[in-house]
């Protein structure tokens with residue numbers, strides 16, 4: 363490993379960046395992009411250039427202090443602040459779509475929950491690309507991770523924080539840990555969920571391919587090195603390699619297209635300081651601009667559906683109709699409750715005196731609420747939430763609404779199989795120990811935390827893991843400065859409404875469980891007049907209040923847009939490596955899977971270079 367001159371930095375001026383010849387150009391220095399950059403530049407003979415639209419925020423406390431992440435949302439210095447088109451399945455609402463705009467990308471703005479999908483999710487992926495089964499991707503989870511500080515779990519919390527060391531890495535760049543600070547109500551919620559689901563045990567190893575059940579999850583927070591700080595792809599993969607002479611990173615540079623010579627990618631065009639610049643590559647261009655911008659850049663480069671490109675005034679160079687299709691997101695819906703007198707949540711911690719105490723604690727020993735993230739969660743099979751008749755009706759809805767090509771038919775069948783599977787985590791649940799306003803937050807996520815609470819509250823949410831709805835992201839103009847049209851198509855499939863409603867109904871029962879009922883004063887949202895135990899009323903609510911879990915994926919899907927080695931079909935020298943290559947959604951939060959995809963992609967690129 364070459365670290366070069368310690369005084370030099372990979373982050374450079376545009377003049378310096380343009381003065382080099384690169385073997386690989388990576389477009390987007392986000393979660394996946396920086397993994398690939400770090401792995402490829404391990405060979406000192408390989409020169410790697412990264413072009414990132416955002417800035418270097420690695421030392422900014424907003425990024426490094428875990429609890430401050432909500433404050434970055436909807437601020438253009440951190441967030442792309444995308445908007446969706448009006449959502450016809452959600453009363454025409456325009457949803458905010460936050461994406462990290464800085465080195466580290468969304469791993470630098472996200473809510474830090476460290477979760478992996480189920481074994482079956484990746485086995486299903488292998489139907490769209492050889493080499494992506496659970497057995498084949500599992501080593502790349504361990505490769506990116508170091509699980510630290512497990513000895514810091516208190517005796518009381520220990521039973522709620524199960525893990526098996528064999529499922530975790532201990533030398534990877536991304537630091538994971540359990541929360542040290544937790545809201546006292548979290549364990550009661552876990553017990554209430556278990557009581558209603560009839561579960562007598564917790565998952566043994568939630569990161570080992572089976573996470574059905576309830577537990578306090580890991581978070582991407584360092585407890586060992588720079589204690590109490592966010593571990594992002596920038597801190598994990600760039601900071602340790604910042605002195606490499608063969609790695610150059612340009613910030614504040616907006617990629618506008620991939621340069622093609624015929625159907626071969628030869629470089630990239632970008633705008634920096636108002637100037638249009640071009641950079642060429644000897645080997646490959648790696649597109650890692652994320653789920654919304656990677657398909658946009660392909661289309662701006664003339665790769666995509668000829669009709670869509672023609673409408674936007676872009677000449678089609680490589681027809682590839684799957685680009686920008688297959689957008690899938692996890693949708694959330696849930697309820698907010700006021701707590702009884704004497705029962706507290708994060709709401710009281712946010713009061714001025716308490717927050718000052720927490721700030722002092724964070725400064726002193728990097729612990730307390732500011733060094734924590736929301737992490738209590740669980741997964742249940744849909745088949746366990748509804749009776750056989752409702753299950754059959756939901757599966758029939760998917761069968762009868764089937765449209766599209768053979769790949770979409772396979773995807774629909776996989777969803778049906780998972781909904782029927784009594785061991786599949788097809789619905790995720792979580793508790794946010796604060797009063798949230800889910801209804802307002804859909805349109806402006808900075809309004810998620812309700813500031814005007816007289817009593818402490820909690821919000822419990824249900825999350826659809828295998829959406830049957832399919833949305834899209836497409837250019838509407840050849841102007842690279844304009845956002846693409848983002849349509850997640852929330853709740854446009856009746857099966858999605860049915861699954862999410864069943865989750866909301868289950869949580870209403872949890873609120874009445876013996877572990878919670880004497881701690882909750884009343885439900886404040888949805889209005890108590892709504893009977894959430896009635897599936898049709900719960901369905902109306904989810905159609906009204908759903909919003910993103912921040913997990914959009916699938917817009918340059920493996921099998922449709924890329925091959926199994928993530929090479930763009932019909933183009934030489936161009937790969938996509940980010941959340942857009944997911945062919946189908948996974949159960950759980952997706953950052954860990956993006957890291958694993960990027961680690962595996964780096965190996966594929968190295969193998970293909972030989």
Ligand SMILES: Cc1cc2nc3c(=O)[nH]c(=O)nc-3n(C[C@H](O)[C@H](O)[C@H](O)COP(=O)(O)OP(=O)(O)OC[C@H]3O[C@@H](n4cnc5c(N)ncnc54)[C@H](O)[C@@H]3O)c2cc1C
Nearest residue numbers: 390392393394415467468472473474475617941951952953
């Ligand atoms: C608010 C929020 C909360 C989340 N919470 C969690 C969580 O708790 N747990 C979890 O597992 N997942 C979470 N996620 C999801 C997860 O963080 C993302 O899915 C993942 O990080 C995406 O990685 P990526 O590499 O695909 O894209 P990104 O990390 O978004 O990287 C794309 C990069 O490309 C850059 N870029 C884009 N366009 C251009 C351009 N034209 N030119 C140059 N650069 C460009 C961007 O600035 C960015 O740096 C959350 C996401 C968000 C936004």
